[in-house]
Amino acid sequence: MNDPILQVTDLHKHFPLPFLERMRTGAKAVKALDGVTFSVARGETVGIVGESGCGKSTLARALVGLDKPTSGTIRVNGIDVATMTRAQRRQFHRTVQMVFQDPFASLDPRMRVRRIIGEGWRAHPDLVPESQRERTAVELLESVRLPEEALNRFPHQFSGGQRQRIGIARALAVQPSILVCDEPTSGLDVSVQAQVLDLLRGLVHDRGLTVLFIGHDLPMIRSIADRVIVMYLGRIVEVGPAERIFAAPQHPYTKALLSATPDPLRVTSGTAHERIVLRGDVPSPLNPPSGCRFRTRCWKAQDLCAQVEPVLADDVNSAACHFPENIAPGTVTGSSVAA
Amino acid sequence: MADSNVLDVERLSVRFTSPEGDVTAVRDVSFSLPEGGSIALLGESGSGKTATARAIMGILDNNAVTSGSIRFRGQELVGLDEESYQKLRGAEIAMVFQDAQSALNPAYTVGWQIAEVFRLRDGRRRSEAKRLAIEALERVGIPDAARRARQYPHQFSGGMRQRVLIAIALALRPCVLIADEPTTALDATIQAQILELIREVHRESGAALVLISHDLGVVAQMVQRVVVMKDGEVVEEGAVRDVYLRPQHPYTRALLEASPSFQAGRFVTEEEP
Numbered sequence: 001m002n003d004p005i006l007q008v009t010d011l012h013k014h015f016p017l018p019f020l021e022r023m024r025t026g027a028k029a030v031k032a033l034d035g036v037t038f039s040v041a042r043g044e045t046v047g048i049v050g051e052s053g054c055g056k057s058t059l060a061r062a063l064v065g066l067d068k069p070t071s072g073t074i075r076v077n078g079i080d081v082a083t084m085t086r087a088q089r090r091q092f093h094r095t096v097q098m099v100f101q102d103p104f105a106s107l108d109p110r111m112r113v114r115r116i117i118g119e120g121w122r123a124h125p126d127l128v129p130e131s132q133r134e135r136t137a138v139e140l141l142e143s144v145r146l147p148e149e150a151l152n153r154f155p156h157q158f159s160g161g162q163r164q165r166i167g168i169a170r171a172l173a174v175q176p177s178i179l180v181c182d183e184p185t186s187g188l189d190v191s192v193q194a195q196v197l198d199l200l201r202g203l204v205h206d207r208g209l210t211v212l213f214i215g216h217d218l219p220m221i222r223s224i225a226d227r228v229i230v231m232y233l234g235r236i237v238e239v240g241p242a243e244r245i246f247a248a249p250q251h252p253y254t255k256a257l258l259s260a261t262p263d264p265l266r267v268t269s270g271t272a273h274e275r276i277v278l279r280g281d282v283p284s285p286l287n288p289p290s291g292c293r294f295r296t297r298c299w300k301a302q303d304l305c306a307q308v309e310p311v312l313a314d315d316v317n318s319a320a321c322h323f324p325e326n327i328a329p330g331t332v333t334g335s336s337v338a339a
Numbered sequence: 340m341a342d343s344n345v346l347d348v349e350r351l352s353v354r355f356t357s358p359e360g361d362v363t364a365v366r367d368v369s370f371s372l373p374e375g376g377s378i379a380l381l382g383e384s385g386s387g388k389t390a391t392a393r394a395i396m397g398i399l400d401n402n403a404v405t406s407g408s409i410r411f412r413g414q415e416l417v418g419l420d421e422e423s424y425q426k427l428r429g430a431e432i433a434m435v436f437q438d439a440q441s442a443l444n445p446a447y448t449v450g451w452q453i454a455e456v457f458r459l460r461d462g463r464r465r466s467e468a469k470r471l472a473i474e475a476l477e478r479v480g481i482p483d484a485a486r487r488a489r490q491y492p493h494q495f496s497g498g499m500r501q502r503v504l505i506a507i508a509l510a511l512r513p514c515v516l517i518a519d520e521p522t523t524a525l526d527a528t529i530q531a532q533i534l535e536l537i538r539e540v541h542r543e544s545g546a547a548l549v550l551i552s553h554d555l556g557v558v559a560q561m562v563q564r565v566v567v568m569k570d571g572e573v574v575e576e577g578a579v580r581d582v583y584l585r586p587q588h589p590y591t592r593a594l595l596e597a598s599p600s601f602q603a604g605r606f607v608t609e610e611e612p
Contacts, residue, residue, distance in 0.1 A: 051526035189383040190553060194597035216527060219556075219598070260531035264555035264598060268583040275560075277535045278528045281496050297528075 004039040005210050006063070006178060011036040011072035013058050017286075027286040032058040033069070034234035034288075038315045042177075045204060045211040047225030047242065049218055049257065053285055054231040056214045057101075060182045063212065064098045065089075076178070094124055097176035101183040103163035107155040113166055114151040117141070120174035127174060140169040144199060161192035165199065172203065178210045185220065197224055218261045222246050230254045233285055233293040236312060238319040248326035250319035253294045292322065344410075345515055345547045346372040346395070351407035351417075353390045353399065353571075364390040366571045367407070370564075374514070377541060377548040379558040379579075381594075382568035388551045389437075391568075392517050395549070396434050397424045411515070429460055433513035435537075437520040439500035443492040449503050450476070450488025456510040475506040479536060498529035502536065509540055516541065517549040522557070534561060555598050559583060567591050 014029035022028060033055045040046050050056045061067040063074060065081060074081045076092055084092055100106035107116055117137050121128050128136050138148045144165035155163055164184055171179060181200070185193040201224055204211050215221050221228055221242070228245045230238040230253065238251040249255045259276040266272040278297040283289055291309050295301040300323045310320045353365035365387040372378050380388035393399045395409055397416060409416040411432065416424070436442040444452060453472035457463040463471060469488070476484035479502040492500055501521060508516060518537055522530040538561060541548045552558050558565055558579060565582050567575040567590070575588040586592040 051528060190555075191383065191593060191597040218527070256528055256531070260527040262556040262560055264559045264583055264595065267556060267559035268580045275531070275535075277531050279532075281498060281529065282526070 003042050005042040005077060006040040006212075007073075007075040007078075008039065008063075009037050009073045009075075011059070011062065011074065012070045013055070013062055013067060014070045025286050030285050031234050031288070032285065033062065033072075036072070036231075036234075036236055037312075038229055038236065038239060040178075040210055040212065042210055043208050045213060045224055045226050047221035047228045048212060048214045048231060049216060049221050049228060050231035051216055051257075051282060053233070053282055055234040055285075056216075056231055057182055059231075060098065060180050060212070060214050063178075064096050064180050065093060066098075090123070094120070094127075094174045095176055096178045096180060097171035097174060099164070099167050099171050099179065099181040099184045101186060103160055103167055103184075103187070104155075106167055107163055107170075109155055111154070112151065113141075113153055113155070116155070116166060117151075117170050117173050120170070124174055137173075140173055143172070143203060144169045159192075160188050161196055164188065164196050168196075168200065168203070172207070176209070178212070179204070180212045180214070182214045183216065184213075186215070186217075193220070200224065218246070218258055219263065230257065233283065233288050235293060236315075236320065237294060238321075239312065239315060240317040240319075244317065250324040250326050251294075251321045252298050252300055252323075252325065254319070255325055256297075292320075294321075343373055344371045345374045345376075345412055346549070347408070347410040348391070348395070349408040349410075351391065351394060351405070351409060353387070353394050354404045354406075355400070356402045356404060364403075364571050365394065368566075368568070368571075368573050370566050370573070370576060372515070372547050372549065375545045375547055376564070377550065377562035378564045378566060379550040379552055379562040380566050380568055381552060381555065381558050383553055383594075385570070386568040387571035388568050389519055390571075392434065392519050392549065392551055395515075396428060396432060396517065397421075398428075398434075429456065429508075429513065430511040431513050432515040432517065433508040433511070434517040434519060435501075435504050435508045435521045437523060439497065439504050439524070440492070442504055443500060445492055448489050448491055449495065453488070453503070453507055453510060456507055460511055471510075472506075475510055476503070478509070479503070479506045479540075481506075496529075497525050498533060501525065501533050505533075505536060505540065509544065509546075512544060512546075514546050515549065516544075516546045517551070519551045520553070521550075523553075530557075537561070555583070555595065567594070 011033050012035060013033040014031050016029045017027065036059060048056050062069050076095060079088060081092060114137060117140055118133055121133060137151060141148060141150055146162060146165055185196050188196060213221065213224055225242045228240060228242050229236055232253050238254045245254060249258055256276040256278050259274065262272050280297050283296055289296050291307050292305040295305040304322050310322050312318045312320045349369045351365055351368045352363065354361050354363045368391055370378060380391055382388045394405050405417050407417060450469060450472045453475050454468035457468035457471045473484045473488050476488055481487050481499060481502055521537065522533050525533060534557065548562065550561050563578060565579045566573055569590050575582055575591045582591060586595060
């Protein structure tokens with residue numbers, strides 16, 4: 001990939017279990033991330049989808065440095081986050097900003113919006129000179145379509161959608177180049193979701209931001225992402241350009257996920273994807289199934305799937321499956337080669 | 340015509356009184372549901388869809404004033420005394436609640452909570468009720484039902500809990516099943532499983548279905564007719580196909596356009612000839 005701004009290599013995040021849980025379950029740790037590798041090009045918007053427990057929020061937290069990975073590397077602009085100097089780390093925290101999932105929990109209820117937005121400038125005073133701060137804050141508010149008066153209000157005086165926009169303004173205040181959005185619209189009504197997404201799309205475009213957009217809603221991811229990463233139980237099961245993923249999903253899980261979030265117009269006009277209903281629940285990440293983690297719910301699973309864990313052929317466009325779907329004849333997919 | 344409808348809602352209004360002033364949550368809502376038919380109340384939060392459902396179930400809070408008419412097989416439900424309503428609830432009209440976590444009692448086993456319905460409402464004996472509860476669990480696709488019946492709600496996953504709620508709602512074989520956002524808290528693939536189950540029981544039991552949802556895609560998959568609500572009023576009603584493909588009201592159009600799958604869908608239709 002030319003000019004990757006972010007490179008994640010074999011990232012693991014294990015949460016050790018307390019003694020009694022270890023005894024009870026026979027597992028040592030919850031493997032929230034279990035070998036995740038991908039890179040993101042400058043200016044790209046990458047959507048990360050998966051259901052609860054797949055590790056997508058853990059990934060987000062690791063990327064912004066809120067959690068330390070158990071192993072593996074994260075490189076931002078080519079520099080390994082783990083070995084950064086103090087000064088580099090300061091820049092890293094400015095460069096990578098996060099928009100949180102819950103706009104009710106992520107804004108300090110005792111701060112006025114002025115302080116919420118301006119807080120980053122206390123840590124990075126050189127960014128905006130003191131005299132300019134008021135004006136810059138107003139500009140930031142304007143960019144998220146909130147009036148100047150908002151500066152003097154408290155978070156509780158805003159609706160969910162407005163709060164999320166304040167969260168976005170706060171993230172943008174320190175002029176980041178990477179924005180990690182962890183399900184920023186999941187608690188909002190449909191029409192408000194669309195507004196926030198629209199806004200985000202505009203800002204990303206205007207400022208040339210690189211975005212990691214984490215979500216569980218495939219249609220929404222589709223409306224914003226250039227490339228999509230699908231996760232299941234701590235691993236990437238499929239990665240590819242958004243259009244390819246949605247038109248021709250290769251991994252059975254991606255296919256099931258797509259059919260589970262149907263397009264209303266396609267359903268009514270009878271052109272929707274075939275309806276796939278998986279059996280069973282997502283297995284516990286404490287004891288993931290052997291081989292392919294998805295095999296317990298997969299309708300294509302065979303003996304091979306229990307024995308050999310399929311791998312991604314590359315981290316740009318492939319699926320980790322022994323029996324992928326929608327493969328054009330002659331296409332090389334390392335994963336379909338039987339071991 | 341009215342005879343073939345299991346439910347006729349006419350000019351239903353629900354007003355909540357409070358010291359700070361009254362709020363009208365539902366205003367002049369009318370729709371009807373044929374025997375065995377299916378309808379969705381579609382709207383965003385605050386549109387009055389849950390208040391409408393609760394009015395039908397007769398489980399609104401004490402500060403609610405209901406006016407208009409709800410007829411169940413011709414019987415007027417608005418103003419019905421509590422005793423008669425109790426006979427109806429569960430047996431004729433049953434509801435699957437949104438939040439399975441709080442709809443189940445954490446202090447009792449799942450089997451006990453299902454058996455309770457059979458004991459109290461059907462006059463079954465304890466052992467018989469227990470057997471019926473296990474059968475009910477099997478019917479909603481819970482594997483190893485006899486063992487699961489002895490477990491507590493916290494030992495069930497979200498999807499499994501929702502199955503238990505469906506089992507309870509179906510226990511007395513009601514002829515109207517109201518499902519209030521039955522899958523909002525669930526993951527996509529689990530949601531697909533629960534919807535499939537609801538579709539199945541709707542088809543097999545012949546119970547009419549009232550689905551409450553904010554999800555246009557789910558509505559399209561599940562029901563024949565849709566009532567689009569906004570701020571407590573019906574803005575549009577009709578067959579799902581007509582409403583989605585030819586929305587008459589600007590709000591319906593806006594909803595459709597706001598749904599990201601629509602934006603994506605439009606992209607696809609442009610590509611395809």
